[in-house]
Amino acid sequence: MTSDRFTTFRSHFPGVNDGVFMSVAQRGLMPVQVQDAIAQHVAKRTGVGWSKEESFKLVEQTRIAFAELVNAHPNEIAFTKNVSDGLNAIAGSIRWAPGDNVILCPELEHPANVYPWYNVARRHGIELRRVPANKGHVDINGFIEAIDNRTRLASVSTVTFSPGFVTDVPALSLVCRERGVRLIVDAAQSVGILHTDVEKLGVDALTVATQKGLISCYGMGFLYCRASFAEELKPASLARFSVDLDEEKHETALIGEDFTYAPAARRFDGGNYNYIGVAAVKAALDLLQELGTPAIEKHVRSLSDRMARGFLDAGLPLCGGRSGPHLGNILALGKSGGGRHYTAEDPAMNKLHKILTEEGVHLAIRKGVLRFSLHAYNNEEEVDQVVEIVGRDQ
Ligand SMILES: Cc1ncc(COP(=O)(O)O)c(C=O)c1O
Numbered sequence: 001m002t003s004d005r006f007t008t009f010r011s012h013f014p015g016v017n018d019g020v021f022m023s024v025a026q027r028g029l030m031p032v033q034v035q036d037a038i039a040q041h042v043a044k045r046t047g048v049g050w051s052k053e054e055s056f057k058l059v060e061q062t063r064i065a066f067a068e069l070v071n072a073h074p075n076e077i078a079f080t081k082n083v084s085d086g087l088n089a090i091a092g093s094i095r096w097a098p099g100d101n102v103i104l105c106p107e108l109e110h111p112a113n114v115y116p117w118y119n120v121a122r123r124h125g126i127e128l129r130r131v132p133a134n135k136g137h138v139d140i141n142g143f144i145e146a147i148d149n150r151t152r153l154a155s156v157s158t159v160t161f162s163p164g165f166v167t168d169v170p171a172l173s174l175v176c177r178e179r180g181v182r183l184i185v186d187a188a189q190s191v192g193i194l195h196t197d198v199e200k201l202g203v204d205a206l207t208v209a210t211q212k213g214l215i216s217c218y219g220m221g222f223l224y225c226r227a228s229f230a231e232e233l234k235p236a237s238l239a240r241f242s243v244d245l246d247e248e249k250h251e252t253a254l255i256g257e258d259f260t261y262a263p264a265a266r267r268f269d270g271g272n273y274n275y276i277g278v279a280a281v282k283a284a285l286d287l288l289q290e291l292g293t294p295a296i297e298k299h300v301r302s303l304s305d306r307m308a309r310g311f312l313d314a315g316l317p318l319c320g321g322r323s324g325p326h327l328g329n330i331l332a333l334g335k336s337g338g339g340r341h342y343t344a345e346d347p348a349m350n351k352l353h354k355i356l357t358e359e360g361v362h363l364a365i366r367k368g369v370l371r372f373s374l375h376a377y378n379n380e381e382e383v384d385q386v387v388e389i390v391g392r393d394q
Contacts (some may be wrong), residue, residue: 006299009291010377019360020382025161025189025330025373026364028215030284037283038217041276055275062278065285066222069293070206071197076230078223078268079278083188084112086207086223087155089268090184091116092236094152096124103129103146103154103181105138110161113186117155126152136160136319136336137326138167144175153182158201159189162366163319164330164373166194173202182229188212192284193300193329193375195293204229210277213375216284220277225265235261241269288376296376300329303374303383307331310387317346319369333390334369344368352390359389 015021015029044050059079067074080086102121106114107130121128129151131142138156147154154176156167169185176183182204190196191206192213198206208214209221225233235242240251243259261267288296308323308331319332334349344350345368353370356363364371372386 005291005295006376006379009287010379012287013377016377019362020378020385021362022372022374022378022382022386023362023364024193024212024375025164025366025371027211027218028192028213028375029377030215031287033283033287034216034280037279038276041279055273055278058275058282059273059278062282062285065282065289066224069196069285069288070191070224071199072224073227073264075264075266076198076224076227078225078265079270079273080207080209080221080223080268081219081274082112082209082221083110083186083207084116086205086221086268087113087116087184087186088119089223089235090205090207090225090233091120093233093268094120095234096120096126096152098125099127099150100124100152101127101129101148101150103131103143103151105131105133105143105156107133108136108138108160108162109155109157110186110188112188113155113157136163137165140168140171143172147175147179147181151179151181153184155184155186157186157189158191158196158206159187159194159328159330161189162371163332163336163369164189164328164371165320165326166190166328168325169201169203177202189330189373190328192288192293193296195297198224198226210281210284214281214284215288215375216280217274217277220274220281223265223268225268227264230264230267233267235267237270238267239269239271241271241273242267291376297328299376300374300378301327303378303380304329304331306380307372307374307383307387310383311390314387314391316390329375330371330373332366332369332371336367336369344370356386356389361386361389 012031013029063074063077066077102117129146173183184205185203187206187208191208204226206224210216211218244262305323311318319336334344334346
C-alpha cells in the first residue's frame, strides 16, 4: 500500500495528472517546489534584488546536501553541467601514459560514458578494454578478468540506461581496490531514486545530472570525487573557484602563479555557478529528503516488483526475467540490444507502445526495447493500470 507520505509527495507533481508518467530515465517530473524556486530566482534577477553572496551561500548548502545524499564530505563534491562533464573532468586530469588501459562495456553504456574514454585513447594512446555484456548485464567477472598491471581505471553505470539493470558495483570495487584500479560510475539513472552511499559502493568518483532522479534542471549536475583521488589530480581546466581562495579575498582576486588547487573535488568547480540550477536542485533535494532515499528505493523497488510480476503473468518478454537484485527502477520489454531509439525491434512491441501511448502512458524506447522507469511519485494504481493495458492484448 502506498503510504500517506508518498501520497503527499505525489501531490506536489502536477505532471501526474497528465497520464501515467513512467519515464524518469529520460527526465523526472518537476515538483511545484522546483518551479517556485526557479520563479523566485528569475524574479530576483529580473529586478535588482538578486544577491550573489546569498547565491554563494546556497551553493555551499547545496554542496552539503549533495554530499549528504551520497554519504560524502562536501569537499568531495564539485558542481558540473551534466554527467559527461564530470566524467571528462576526471578523464582529462589523470596523467596517462601510453600503454595504460581503461576497462568499460560500451555496448551497455550511454555515449556520455564512452566518448571521454575514446578521447583519452586518441589523445594519450591508451588501450580501451571492451568487456561484452552478459545477457544485458555488466559482466563483473569479465571486468575483473580484464584487469592487468597497466589498468588505471574502470568505468560503469550504476544502472544502465537500457535495459536498465542495476550493476553490482560493490563486487567490482572490491577487486579494483585490491588491484589499485580507480573505479568511476555514471550514476545518471540511480541517484535520487536508489539510495546511494559512495562508501558502500566503494567508488572513486561518481557523476550525475539533475534532470532525472533529482527532479530538477538539465544543464546541472555534480561530481563526487574521493578526496585521496582528487588530491592526486591536476584539473585539465582551471578557473577562479578551482583555486584555494583565502576567505578574506574577493572572488575576483588573482592569486598568482603560486596558486594551490582548491581542496579535493572543489578543484573541478571552474567559473561562475549555474545559480538557477542550484536554486532548483536545492528545492528538489529538500523535498526528496523529506522521504529519504532509503524509503524512496523501497517504494520504487516494490512498484518494480509488482510490475515485473504483472508483465510476466501476461506472458510478456521482460528483460532479465524474474525480479532480483538487478531490478531497480527500470523495466524493459522486448529484445534488448538493437540500436533503435524510436521504434522497437519487435513489431509486437511497437504495437504495444502505440497502445500505451494512446492510453496516456509516458514511456520511452531505448535500444529497441520499451522502457518503463519509476520514481517516488508513481504509485500502485499506475502500475496496475499499465499491467492491465498490456495484458489486454495478450
Ligand atoms: C546512463 C546515462 N548516462 C548519462 C546520461 C546523460 O549524460 P549527460 O548528462 O552528460 O548528457 C544519460 C541520459 O541522458 C544516461 O542514461
